[in-house]
Amino acid sequence: MRRSWHGGRGPATSERSRVITFDAVTKRYPDGTVAVDSLSLEAPTGEITVLVGPSGCGKTTSLRMINRMIDASEGRILLDGTPVQGIDPPTLRRGIGYVIQQAGLFPHRKIVDNIATVPYLLGWDRRKARSRAMELMERVGLDPSLAGRYPFQLSGGQQQRVGVARALAADPPVLLMDEPFSAVDPIVRTSLQEELLRLQSELRKTIVFVTHDIDEAVKLGDRVAVLRVGGRLAQVADPRTLLTEPADDFVREFLGHDRGIRRLQFVPTDGLRLRTDLTVKEGAGRGVSEPWLLVVDGDDRPLGWASGARPGELERFGTFVHGRDSMRAALDAALLSPSGCAVAVDEGGRVVGVAARESLDQALAEAAHV
Numbered sequence: 416m417r418r419s420w421h422g423g424r425g426p427a428t429s430e431r432s433r434v435i436t437f438d439a440v441t442k443r444y445p446d447g448t449v450a451v452d453s454l455s456l457e458a459p460t461g462e463i464t465v466l467v468g469p470s471g472c473g474k475t476t477s478l479r480m481i482n483r484m485i486d487a488s489e490g491r492i493l494l495d496g497t498p499v500q501g502i503d504p505p506t507l508r509r510g511i512g513y514v515i516q517q518a519g520l521f522p523h524r525k526i527v528d529n530i531a532t533v534p535y536l537l538g539w540d541r542r543k544a545r546s547r548a549m550e551l552m553e554r555v556g557l558d559p560s561l562a563g564r565y566p567f568q569l570s571g572g573q574q575q576r577v578g579v580a581r582a583l584a585a586d587p588p589v590l591l592m593d594e595p596f597s598a599v600d601p602i603v604r605t606s607l608q609e610e611l612l613r614l615q616s617e618l619r620k621t622i623v624f625v626t627h628d629i630d631e632a633v634k635l636g637d638r639v640a641v642l643r644v645g646g647r648l649a650q651v652a653d654p655r656t657l658l659t660e661p662a663d664d665f666v667r668e669f670l671g672h673d674r675g676i677r678r679l680q681f682v683p684t685d686g687l688r689l690r691t692d693l694t695v696k697e698g699a700g701r702g703v704s705e706p707w708l709l710v711v712d713g714d715d716r717p718l719g720w721a722s723g724a725r726p727g728e729l730e731r732f733g734t735f736v737h738g739r740d741s742m743r744a745a746l747d748a749a750l751l752s753p754s755g756c757a758v759a760v761d762e763g764g765r766v767v768g769v770a771a772r773e774s775l776d777q778a779l780a781e782a783a784h785v
């Protein structure tokens with residue numbers, strides 16, 4: 416399951432991370448549009464706070480008021496208790512990384528120099544700035560051989576990674592991310608999201624992340640703030656609470672009709688009852704009168720389901736990592752197989768048992784009462 420990264424190691428850079436506070440912040444544009452209306456919200460130190468909501472609800476405006484690309488009309492935004500309005504923008508932005516959609520890279524600069532932009536501005540010597548850039552490329556999962564290329568020679572996903580590396584270059588305690596992954600395809604988006612969670616487990620920045628995608632919000636956010644058009648806060652909560660107890664009809668509607676299914680991603684599988692009598696080694700006789708048996712190799716890795724009705728054939732299977740993955744993953748694994756059973760494996764991919772329908776049913780019934 417997600418956020419095993421919460422436990423264990425202590426915050427690496429928390430002394431430098433900052434809490435961001437919106438205190439009754441309103442933004443009225445010159446034409447009279449109220450983009451943000453009396454927003455009060457806290458983005459805690461070292462956590463990911465997601466701003467989510469329909470188009471035009473004031474997410475980007477809220478984000479840009481933090482680094483003063485836009486100034487608030489009323490109210491205050493505080494960084495560790497200090498109003499940002501009192502800090503001059505260049506000084507303020509030195510401590511705030513900023514990542515936008517489609518990365519916003521400089522087209523005529525090589526990747527390494529794009530990443531080193533802020534260190535150059537800060538007057539680092541070229542060698543040190545470039546070596547920091549190379550280190551960051553590795554951190555965000557970019558092959559160092561791409562350093563000498565130009566942005567147009569990279570895929571959309573690679574460009575986004577460069578954008579993240581560039582924002583991290585001067586090790587700012589705060590990171591603002593405005594729909595950073597929305598221009599890439601779903602598979603690349605998933606890997607970028609996972610990479611961000613992995614990075615965050617090491618870096619523990621204070622991140623404010625804007626998206627219009629509720630799935631992304633629930634996956635990434637420690638806290639999720641749902642905004643409604645007119646820039647009013649509808650609810651702020653951790654993802655599980657949000658999915659379980661939406662504050663009103665607007666939030667319920669925004670979460671969508673499958674919020675029950677999504678909630679399963681917060682239900683652990685360690686209590687799921689597994690059967691160990693439904694597996695059989697490859698080449699051994701069936702011996703048991705079960706309609707489905709899972710065939711495993713000599714190393715206990717799953718090969719496929721054997722049905723009594725179609726001897727000699729192996730059917731597809733779905734796996735989940737027992738105890739680490741969520742009930743949503745277990746259910747998905749069950750639905751991927753004609754047996755209707757989910758194969759539980761350990762971190763090494765070896766079968767530890769089978770979650771048959773009865774135990775999935777029971778777990779779902781319990782989850783419904785949580």
Ligand SMILES: Nc1ncnc2c1ncn2[C@@H]1O[C@H](COP(=O)(O)OP(=O)(O)OP(=O)(O)O)[C@@H](O)[C@H]1O
Pocket residue numbers: 444445446448449450468469470471472473474475476477627
């Ligand atoms: N410079 C501006 N002048 C007037 N109105 C503006 C300006 N910039 C934004 N707005 C309006 O303010 C409201 C909030 O815009 P904002 O970009 O913050 O919303 P958003 O939630 O980020 O939207 P999206 O998801 O579509 O990017 C919208 O109604 C928008 O039209």
